[in-house]
Every structure is written in structure tokens, then in C-alpha cells.
Amino acid sequence: MTRDPYCIAGPAVISFSGGRTSGYMLKHILDAHGGALPDDVAVVFANTGKERPETLDFVQECGARWNVQITWVEYDWDEPHRTRIVSHNGAARNGEPFEALIDRKGFAPNPRLRFCTSFLKRDRIDSYARYWLGWTSWSSVLGLRADEPKRVHRQRSCSGRRRTGATVQLPLADAHVTERDVLDWWADQPFDLALKSHEGNCDLCFLKARWKIEAIMRDRPDLARWWIAQEAKPGKSSAKGHCPDMRLFRIDREPYAALADQVARQGVLALSDPASEIDWEREDCVRTD
Numbered sequence: 001m002t003r004d005p006y007c008i009a010g011p012a013v014i015s016f017s018g019g020r021t022s023g024y025m026l027k028h029i030l031d032a033h034g035g036a037l038p039d040d041v042a043v044v045f046a047n048t049g050k051e052r053p054e055t056l057d058f059v060q061e062c063g064a065r066w067n068v069q070i071t072w073v074e075y076d077w078d079e080p081h082r083t084r085i086v087s088h089n090g091a092a093r094n095g096e097p098f099e100a101l102i103d104r105k106g107f108a109p110n111p112r113l114r115f116c117t118s119f120l121k122r123d124r125i126d127s128y129a130r131y132w133l134g135w136t137s138w139s140s141v142l143g144l145r146a147d148e149p150k151r152v153h154r155q156r157s158c159s160g161r162r163r164t165g166a167t168v169q170l171p172l173a174d175a176h177v178t179e180r181d182v183l184d185w186w187a188d189q190p191f192d193l194a195l196k197s198h199e200g201n202c203d204l205c206f207l208k209a210r211w212k213i214e215a216i217m218r219d220r221p222d223l224a225r226w227w228i229a230q231e232a233k234p235g236k237s238s239a240k241g242h243c244p245d246m247r248l249f250r251i252d253r254e255p256y257a258a259l260a261d262q263v264a265r266q267g268v269l270a271l272s273d274p275a276s277e278i279d280w281e282r283e284d285c286v287r288t289d
């Protein structure tokens, strides 16, 4: 008999990113278990502080409507295991955990050094499993779909994960779920995430394609401020001297200040061609959407 991919054997941590895909996954796992998770299956949401408030509200609403406990975690260097347990009310909304990480590192993450994903998300969720739940090995249940074969392959072959005690389960990929399936399902639900697909994750994540950044900046120019402020900080000094590029999230396109300026000048004109640039976001931020 074929195993139901949504029947999760514990101990396991379900990573809930606050996106539609992982929401779909969580509900299908709940349904496969008769509406309530086994005691040794936990759900964790890692808040970077740069999530949109709509995402935080969606996480809260999923927990309340589906009657499932979702533990919220944030990066905090001064807390045991660098992890703070928070709630919807107390969650950071102004990028505090992310900014604290950048300040501590002395430089911004970039597409080659995406330490924000590991420090703000993966390590916090793993810390929760190891130190709060006391597990030494567990399954990490991620919402990667069948139409994301590169990400699926990378997660399945990623030996680095095994060091942490977690092995990966990908129920959506196993169930051959695609983005279309997810969107169709949400269209029938009584509630939804109040964001367009390109608006999820950290609000102006540097992995987003340029057209997404521009579209978001057009709607919400205020969001650029935080990213501009991070790039305005002094870069890290090292034995080799000061490296100004380390201040920037991307060196292959303009800094956020210049992007914001261009968007402000060009108003509602179509800016970048959506097909002209690789969108790294879905490819590279582990456990998002």
C-alpha cells in the first residue's frame, strides 16, 4: 500500500513560512492525522522581522482556524541558543532580528552568502527542536512542491542538513503538488493570505527578481527605508582592509537607494521585464512560501 505523504512520523518539525504553499501543506497534514497532530509533531514559524504584517496575521489565523499550535521563533543573540520564543502580539515587525544579525556580522547577506536564511530561519527552528523539545534527531518537514525540482533535489541531497540532526521530508513533492494545486485550493478556502504571490517572504528580499522589488516599491515606497538603511551602514573592516561591497545585498544591480529613486522617478511606467532576470527567491530561501 502507498504511504500517505501527509502522514508524518514524529519526531518532526513542520516549517511553516506563512505562505500559501506551507499553509496548504500544514492543513493537509492536519487532515491526514484526523485534525490534530501527534504529540511529537510540532509546527514552527521563524519570524525575520521583515515579514509583512499580512503574513503574521495569516500565520495567526491558520493556527486559530485549524486549532493547531504554531510556535513563533526569532533570532536573538542574547537569548539561550540565540532563540527567542515570541507570539503574534510580541513578534518583531521592524526588522529587528534581521538588523541585529547584520550588525553582528558587520555586513549584509547576499546571494552567495545567504546567512539570513540559516541564522533567522533554519537554525532557529533546529534550535527549537533540539533545545526546547529535547530531540537529537527529527524530521524537518518542508513545503517544497513538485514543480520546484531543483529545490527538491537540493534538499534531498543536502548532506549539511544531516549534521543538525534533522532529515528532510517533502510531502508536497511526494504528493506531486504544484503551485496551481495550491492556488486552486486556497481559492476555495474561507480565508487567504492577503498578499500577492510576489509580496511574500521578507518584504524586499534581495533574492526577489528586480521586477518584484520595483512593483513592491511602487505600492509601498516606505518599505525601502529599512533596506537602504542597512546598505548605508559601514562595511566590515578586516585585515585586508575595508570592503565597501560587503554593505550591499547585491553587487550585480543597483543599491536599494538607487532602485527606490528610479521607481519614484518612473512612477507607474512598466519598469523591468519579468522575463529578463532570474528570480532567485523561490530557488534559494529555504523554507519560504
Ligand code: SF4
Pocket: 048, 109, 114, 116, 117, 120, 121, 201, 202, 205, 206, 207, 284, 285, 286, 288
Ligand atoms: S526571505 Fe530573503 S532576506 Fe528573508 S531570510 Fe530569506 S533570503 Fe534572507
